[in-house]
């Protein structure tokens with residue numbers, strides 16, 4: 590009868606999904622995303638938590654090589670109870686964001702530096718490197734496949750991407766695993782600052798983050814596992830973050846658990862600590878470039894003694910999540926350092942840096958060559 594010529598909305602939806610799969614996942618429709626409609630999410634009120642999205646990229650390493658890799662809808666991993674990652678924490682990761690620019694494009698910020706850094710991190714933990722070109726391709730595939738989860742421009746929300754590699758085969762004697770998995774998933778995250786960027790209060794930690802010649806400069810889960818007790822302790826005492834000093838002398842500023850420091854001197858110079866045990870933040874490197882080339886400020890990367898921190902005019906924490914999070918106060922037991930910028934708003938230079946870099950990211954200000962990778 591008539592009905593046999595008629596397909597339901599549901600069936601139509603299924604057909605479109607299959608077409609999308611071929612067009613997007615096999616890169617036939619290069620340079621475009623296929624979005625039926627954005628997810629029904631209250632973007633501006635999203636927190637920073639894991640929300641599984643549609644598809645993720647997986648490649649496995651076995652017999653000395655990475656396989657071709659593929660997209661999957663499976664958000665779970667099954668592996669040996671004795672896997673290298675579970676027993677000896679053999680894993681490294683990255684974090685970067687995809688977002689919508691002012692002209693409606695979906696882009697990723699400097700993913701080539703994440704690809705490079707993941708390789709550096711992997712080498713230090715005897716994990717086979719994942720080819721950088723393939724890293725970029727995986728990121729692109731994951732963003733395209735989850736384009737409906739990329740928050741709209743102006744919401745402050747972004748699609749956070751988490752690439753990582755872990756030892757998946759069993760090891761009981763201490764040695765590198767023989768098999769690994771590289772995976773990239775995406776999860777939408779809300780704006781870091783809800784209702785303005787209020788300066789935070791941090792304490793000088795009693796714990797050390799990284800040893801000289803240790804693993805502080807790589808992005809590895811192990812550096813975070815050991816920071817948990819320190820951050821829970823700091824929170825319980827009423828502080829937002831920890832400032833770690835160099836483990837050897839405890840006189841020099843290193844970083845916090847997940848962000849680099851940036852200071853502004855009273856005469857407007859931008860200073861960031863130099864140390865082999867600090868994680869080379871891509872945000873911090875970008876901000877230093879912006880300070881010098883966009884704002885015409887003098888910049889300096891050098892050892893920063895804790896004793897001179899009291900003389901700075903402004904202080905901020907740099908990382909992908911917040912770009913810059915202003916610091917108003919640093920407490921070292923009895924001693925309090927209160928920056929002149931106060932506890933109400935970002936200092937003027939910090940603010941200019943923040944606005945310039947976020948302007949570059951969002952397409953309101955022209956970016957340096959190669960900083961913005963357009964996905965679609």
Ligand SMILES: *Cc1c(COP(=O)(O)O)cnc(C)c1O
Pocket residue numbers: 684808844845846847848849868869870871872873907908909910
């Ligand atoms: C990831 C990370 C940062 C920030 O790096 P970005 O590349 O700017 O996100 C800073 N410190 C540590 C310890 C980190 O793990």
